[in-house]
Amino acid sequence: MQVERAPQEPPPLKPAATSRQAIVEAAVELADQEGIEAVSMRRLAERLGVGTMTPYTYVESKAELIELMRDEVARAMLVPEPLPGDWREALRQIAIRTREAMEAHPWAVSARPHGARVRINLARHIEQSASVVETLGADHEIGAAALSAVDDYVIGHCMRLRARQRVIRDRRAAVAAGAQPGPAIDPAVEAAIESGELRRVGRLFAARAQSGRLAIAPEPDFETGLEWLLDGIETTVAPR
Amino acid sequence: MQVERAPQEPPPLKPAATSRQAIVEAAVELADQEGIEAVSMRRLAERLGVGTMTPYTYVESKAELIELMRDEVARAMLVPEPLPGDWREALRQIAIRTREAMEAHPWAVSARPHGARVRINLARHIEQSASVVETLGADHEIGAAALSAVDDYVIGHCMRLRARQRVIRDRRAAVAAGAQPGPAIDPAVEAAIESGELRRVGRLFAARAQSGRLAIAPEPDFETGLEWLLDGIETTVAPR
DNA sequence: GAAACGACCCGTACGCCGTACGGAGCGACG
């Protein structure tokens, strides 16, 4: 087909790039405002003022769009160069930055990946992390394991954060709709608490119901766990 | 039609229980075999040999069904009593058990929660964890933080595992469909590697493409990171 | 026995969704 199409056209070739970016940005905005489940191709097209199928000119499928949206979030995870020379401080900054990005776009935490393709901003994020590991001076595999461990912790924390945010939002919506904000405890759980099994869970619920008016887990502490993990890594890579 | 129905009971309160459980089990089976996106109320009903709307007699909505499915997985996270007396060993066992359950049912990792309701098996899991923290002898808040940190790490790790499993499955499907199993690297990433930015990412890709025929991240190491985290916790709760 | 009452089951229908497909407008090129 395209025997001779690739290298040409100085002026007119780039009408698509801006639009692709615009589509992704509009989708991110929509997801931020109304949640990822509100992002449908129809609503997105409507918001952009184009026909239903027009976005498909620029993205191959919705799955690819989601992936591009995640990569847009990955852009926010990048730490401004130069990174701190101390590996521990560098890892900490990357982790904190990542958490902030995830907190700002909770839908990105668990959106399904499209394929194995690593996009540009995620690749840059990996590059930053890899550059830190390099300065570690430890075995290559240990460095990779350390990176994985920190990443796992950060992502897991963000999952909890997202669940919390969702509960709060749902509760607000329920209150706005006029429902009672009762804890809606599961009858089986209630019975188990009554029976003496789940003694500790019962105490936990009671304490929560008493303190504060929203019976919800407190904002989890990110940095404490992160420091623990970094402590553990330090004893391996730089035992004193 | 139904030769076999619920046993006649003087208290007519509980005819639903068996069927509710059967629905959840069938849904879990379906999700295990074909992934969570294959679980639709129609397919589930078909598999159960009932009408499309019949499952709604037992579950309030699909969201509640998903929550019940997750709780079914939570059942597998329970460690047989009695727990080890050593807090560290107990936490380790709970973590490993949790990871195993998640690995067996990867869809459970990121399924959306329905609401704030804690179901019975998850409550039992929390009770187990709380009982370990009790023996820690440390400040209550530190115990909770330790629990959260371990949980975060485990969940994050399972997220990565799920992504990996998905990539492998997709690649298998692509090969079976006759597509070429090329890495399908993003052009922008390729250009950045070429240009010298992303030097380390380039080396990483090259190393992967060379070793093994599937260019994929190696199975991540769960226990190393877990031990690091436990090390860090130990220095706080039981400084030596 | 009759009637009323649930609990359970189910078919239809509505409004969403992702997207395959074919066609229209239009600038660039031969």
Add this chain to the structure above:
DNA sequence: CGTCGCTCCGTACGGCGTACGGGTCGTTTC
């Protein structure tokens, strides 16, 4: 001028969750 490619878009198909109303049948109440 014709042709080609890209952008844009309307229509349509199959699938989804589920509201709703009606059917069946065992149990309860007179």
